[in-house]
Amino acid sequence: MVASIELHLDERSTRRIRVLWDLLEELGVQTLRTPHDGKHRPHVSLVAARALDPSAVTAALAGVDVAAPLRLNFQFAGVFVGRVVFLGLAPTPELMRHQALVWQRLTDAGIASLPLYNPGEWVPHCTVSMRVPRPILTEALRRCLEVLPIEATVTRAAVADYARDIYQEL
Numbered sequence: 001m002v003a004s005i006e007l008h009l010d011e012r013s014t015r016r017i018r019v020l021w022d023l024l025e026e027l028g029v030q031t032l033r034t035p036h037d038g039k040h041r042p043h044v045s046l047v048a049a050r051a052l053d054p055s056a057v058t059a060a061l062a063g064v065d066v067a068a069p070l071r072l073n074f075q076f077a078g079v080f081v082g083r084v085v086f087l088g089l090a091p092t093p094e095l096m097r098h099q100a101l102v103w104q105r106l107t108d109a110g111i112a113s114l115p116l117y118n119p120g121e122w123v124p125h126c127t128v129s130m131r132v133p134r135p136i137l138t139e140a141l142r143r144c145l146e147v148l149p150i151e152a153t154v155t156r157a158a159v160a161d162y163a164r165d166i167y168q169e170l
Contacts, residue, residue, distance in 0.1 A: 002114070003052035003161035005066065005102060005170070006043035013074075013152035017042035017087070017126065020147045024129060029085075029140050031129050039162050044072065044089065044126050046102045046157075047113045054159040054168040060109035066102060066157035066170045070095055073151050074126065077144035083132045085140055087148065089124035099124070 008014070021031040032040040072095065076088040089095065100119040107113070115121060132140045157170040
């Protein structure tokens with residue numbers, strides 16, 4: 001199980017990613033639409049951890065505008081180990097500083113994150129599917145590339161752990 005601090009996107013870019021989910025589902029690829037009764041929404045995770053206590057996160061991030069209206073530019077599609085397909089973001093200085101600030105505030109409060117979310121290790125992205133079947137991986141990537149580029153603006157942020165039915169806006 002994984003919990004995260006999610007950045008949610010404006011309506012237009014959210015809609016475009018949901019259209020991509022539709023295209024991939026038609027291909028036979030399970031997207032993030034499917035797990036946890038469809039509670040997932042297109043997002044960028046700033047930090048992920050085995051578990052996050054929303055109250056502790058809120059206290060650690062007091063005074064930080066986690067949902068700062070950052071401009072995001074999805075420019076490429078990629079695959080992480082395990083056939084996890086994602087849309088990749090341009091790593092702007094503003095985005096990287098914002099992620100590092102959130103990570104540092106949590107770390108200073110004793111809230112540990114998964115190592116892949118440490119500054120310098122984090123790859124800014126929006127996960128599309130967790131395990132694309134090998135025979136259709138190339139076609140899934142092609143469909144991702146067809147919707148790019150996507151320019152987005154952050155509109156909200158939340159602590160989310162869908163397996164534990166936790167969702168709290170920050």
